Each structure stands twice: as structure tokens, then as C-alpha cells.
Amino acid sequence: MRATAKIFWILGAFFLAVTIAYGLLTGTFDPLGVETVGFPVMVALTGLAFMIGMAMSLAVRxxxxxxxxxxxxEVEADAGVQGSFSPYSWAPLWAAVGAGLCFLGVAAGWWIFAFGVIFAIYGILLWVLEFSRGQHAH
Known part of the structure; x- marks a missing residue:
């Protein structure tokens, strides 16, 4: 985990430098000012890299x-249980369909986005609560 934390801290610093350069260049050469889609996405990417780096650093401590x-x-030293996964779960499919419809809705029409939100909420709730009911209930 220590190497992962270092990698994400380095990535965050790199993305920060690229984001600053991108913002300055688009602000200078674009007639409308700073580009309205790429710059916020790059700021979010920088924040995400730093957030993962911080989470990994705290986990190492x-x-x-x-x-x-x-x-x-040796490879055998990492053998064993890696997590708890529910078999035959349909929840990731519904969450992915919802996310796909949300992205399509932004491009094609906001009414599709509304259906995507419904599917995504259903999928996420199903995923979070699937160990609370039925065969896998605690």
C-alpha cells in the first residue's frame, strides 16, 4: 500500500501541474476564456488522485x-480471502445501466437522465442492502 500511496501522490502532483498549465493556456488562447469542460474535469482528476493518495497514506499508518x-x-503470502462478494448479484448491472443512461441523458436528452437516475438509485440501494435480506441475510 505504501507504493500505491506514493504513486497516487506523484500522479496528483503531475495532474496539478498539467491542470494549471491547461488552465493558463486555454485562458490565454481561447477567445471565450478558460475552457468550461476540460478544466473542471482536470481539477476533479487532480482532486481524485490526491484523495486516493491520502486514503492510502492513512491506511498505511x-x-x-x-x-x-x-x-x-512470495506470491503465496497474499493468498486467502480478499473480500466479501455476493454470488449471482444483479445489483452491479442495474447500477451500471443507470450510470450509462445518466451519461447518455446528458448528451441526448434530460428525460433519459431521469430514467438513469431511477435505475442507478435502484441498483445502488439493491447493492448496499443485498446482505440484509434473503439468502445472504446476517
Whole structure:
């Protein structure tokens, strides 16, 4: 995790430099000023890289070193349970359909966006609550 944190801190610094240069160049050469789509997206990308770097740095402080941090570690050292996944879950499909319809709705029509929000909310709620009901209830 320590290497992952370093990679995202470096990526965040790189994206910050590129974002500043992009904002200055588009502000200088574009007749309408700073470009209204690319610049905010690059600011969000920079924030995302720094956010992941910070989360990884905090996780390194809290947790012990993992097998990936051992210079002489073997592949078998990382064997075992990697997480809890529900088998045969339809929730990711509905969430992805909702996200796809939301993106399509921004480009094609806001009425499609509304259907995307409905599908996305259904998929996310189903995904969050799937361990609270039925066969997988605790």
C-alpha cells in the first residue's frame, strides 16, 4: 500500500501541474476564456488522485505492512480471502445501466437522465442492502 500511496501522490502532483498549465493556456488562447469542460474535469482528476493518495497514506499508518511490502515476499503470502462478494448479484448491472443512461441523458436528452437516475438509485440501494435480506441475510 505504501507504493500505491506514493504513486497516487506523484500522479496528483503531475495532474496539478498539467491542470494549471491547461488552465493558463486555454485562458490565454481561447477567445471565450478558460475552457468550461476540460478544466473542471482536470481539477476533479487532480482532486481524485490526491484523495486516493491520502486514503492510502492513512491506511498505511493504521494497518500493518502487507505481503506486497515485503521485498522477499512470495506470491503465496497474499493468498486467502480478499473480500466479501455476493454470488449471482444483479445489483452491479442495474447500477451500471443507470450510470450509462445518466451519461447518455446528458448528451441526448434530460428525460433519459431521469430514467438513469431511477435505475442507478435502484441498483445502488439493491447493492448496499443485498446482505440484509434473503439468502445472504446476517
Amino acid at each position: 493504521k494497518n500493518d505492512l502487507g505481503p506486497s511490502e515485503d521485498m522477499y515476499g
